[in-house]
Amino acid sequence: MSNKEASDVGRLELESVIGFAGAVPNGLLVHPDRDHLIYPLGNTVVIEQIKTGKQSCLSGHTDNVTCVAVSKSGRYLASGQQAHMGFKASVIVWDYAEKKLKYQLTLHKVKVEALAFSPNDEYLVSLGGQDDGSVVVWDLQAGEAVCGSPAAVPSAGTTNAVAFANHNDNLFITGGNKTLRVWELDRPNRKIRPTECNMGQLKRIVNCIKVTEDDTHFFCGTTSGDILMINIQNRLFRHYGPAKEKFSQGVTAMELIKGGQELLVGAGDGTVAVVDCKNFKVSKANSKLCKVEGDITSIALRGQGHQFFVGTKLSQMYRFNFPEFTYERINTCHYDKVNDVVFPFGFSDIFATCSKNEIRVWNTNTSKELLRIVVPNVTCNTVDIQKDGKAFVSGWDDGKIRVFRPESGQLFYEISDAHSKGVTAVIVNSTCSKIVSGGGEGQVRVWEGKKLLGMMKEHKGSVTCIKLKRDDTECVSASTDGTCIIWNLESFVRSQIVFANTMFEAVCYHPSDCQIITAGTDRKIAYWETFDGALIRDLEGSSAGSIQGMDIALDDSVTHFVTGGADKLLKVWDYDAGQVTHLGGGHSGDITRVKICPNSRWIVSVSADGAILRWRYPYSSHNTMQQMTDR
Secondary structure, eight states: OOHHHHHHSEEOEEEEEEOOOTTSTTOOEEOTTSSEEEEEETTEEEEEETTTOOEEEEEOOSSOEEEEEEOTTSSEEEEEEBOOTTSEEEEEEEETTTTEEEEEEEEEESBEEEEEEOTTSSEEEEEEOTTTOEEEEEETTTTEEEEEEESSOTTSOOEEEEEEOSSOTTEEEEEEBTEEEEEEEETTTTEEEEEEOBOTTOOOBEEEEEEOTTSSEEEEEETTSOEEEEETTTOBEEEEEOSSSOOTTOEEEEEEEGGGTEEEEEETTSEEEEEETTTOOBOOGGGOEEEOSSOEEEEEEETTTTEEEEEETTSEEEEEETTTTEEEEEEEOOSSOOOEEEOOTTOOSEEEEEEEEEEEEEETTTOOEEEEEEEEEEEEEEEEEOTTSSOEEEEETTSOEEEEOTTTOOEEEEETTSOTTOEEEEEEOTTSSOEEEEETTSOEEEEETTEEEEEEOOOSSOEEEEEEOTTSSEEEEEETTSEEEEEETTTTEEEEEEEOSSOEEEEEEOTTSSEEEEEETTOEEEEEETTTOOEEEEEEOOSSSOEEEEEEOSSOSSOEEEEEETTOEEEEEETTTTEEEEEEEOOSSOEEEEEEOTTSSEEEEEETTSOEEEEEOTTOHHHHHHHHHHO
């Protein structure tokens, strides 16, 4: 795309983002202004207003964000990333007020493990991951490294956590696998000097560190499920516990509350509890002990702790009221790659997505989850909704087609061994009487309930997409073997075939059914005649990576379609002109599927990082009327 062409392209308006990288340790933060949540999603950092849910995204990383930190004043935000083996991983310092990149700091190899700001915003400390093993102090005024050092002795393992003192810009603590150190910064000589904490015979792996408000002691949460208490002044171990009520699967997150008298603890089994800092007993008064869904990875206090937020590895976000110790789930999303998205026929207010272990149904306008269907230990590759709305039809990697009731999510029936290498594509005909499925072995099969009506076996690779002609007499299947085949669904024979030097990922019928449009790994968008399979035209659809998602609008006088793929950009195309009219950037993972809602008001795109993004469709008559009203 030339510079002139790019300047003529409109920008898609992003309405909402559903996503949270819950696996990032301490990845959920509350800004000191108490009004905003901060959390990572793929290679972006999301800032969300707590009351309104309004979101803004900070983009600048080239790979997934692995850690985030906010300064005590709230002026700075920092995020670190991972990189491919042999490459350096960056730390980005953001100006929070301007929402702009201030510094990009690059020294660590492969991964940045953890970050911490000094109390007066003078320094930032960063920890490298297993392949780096270093600790670096950065000057926030100059945006450069002051000094660095190996984070631990060679016999120790990875250093996992870092925390600054609350009143001393020259003192910080690091902990990890058989290492626990208090560091002092000697700025004039540009050195950091560590002192090993004396643990005696105790051997622990530290997950998280919290320093008391008066800087006299600090607490460490360990993989063993207990908490260590260390004196900062003499670096001596003082106490540990609880002795009998250790937290299953380790202490993974901590916060100090009530003037340092109590610890708020999150565990790897989903337990959230309050622990007395003096005797390390779990408080059972007022039922201050509960369990949420997923391993706890983050605990973030709002203000003095009357309210706090908890993030889990399953990408669940909870808001707790501390005095009553009650909680509600405020955010949820997929925690793995989203494989498909579908709207019910003629209804735009809900949509369904599928991923590892689950199918979820969402409210389009509020982005709230309405229903979750869970099938453990298998991945849902594809989902469709019957036109009468009475069933979800889904294909899974264990080779089964499962059909669910939409009201309750209960299993209606399943077809075992529908495909030998997993079900990779399903679609239901307009009368809801037949299911057409594709599999990893390359076969296309037609079902009436559990009964197999026909089997078509010409593809040599996995079937990636199936679309039906409007009258249900034909379907087209795309495959990774470089072919798209149009099948007669009455005689179960091939009507037409097209070949290309690509792995086809997506295919759509033109609303007139006289043409099909394809996309795949060659980055090309191709138009084909359904009558004779002739290539009409091909377009350069992407500058980097494959095109994996494509959908076409059915109710425009001028036909438009949308695409998305590995370049992470959502594009709206004029079908006849073959040009991009609008462009949307917001995804931090590869876009896997896109869908225009039935009333052409929204576009929903899903991606490999678990995110779901809702965009305003630029050619909707509703949107045009809204713009005129706004004027």
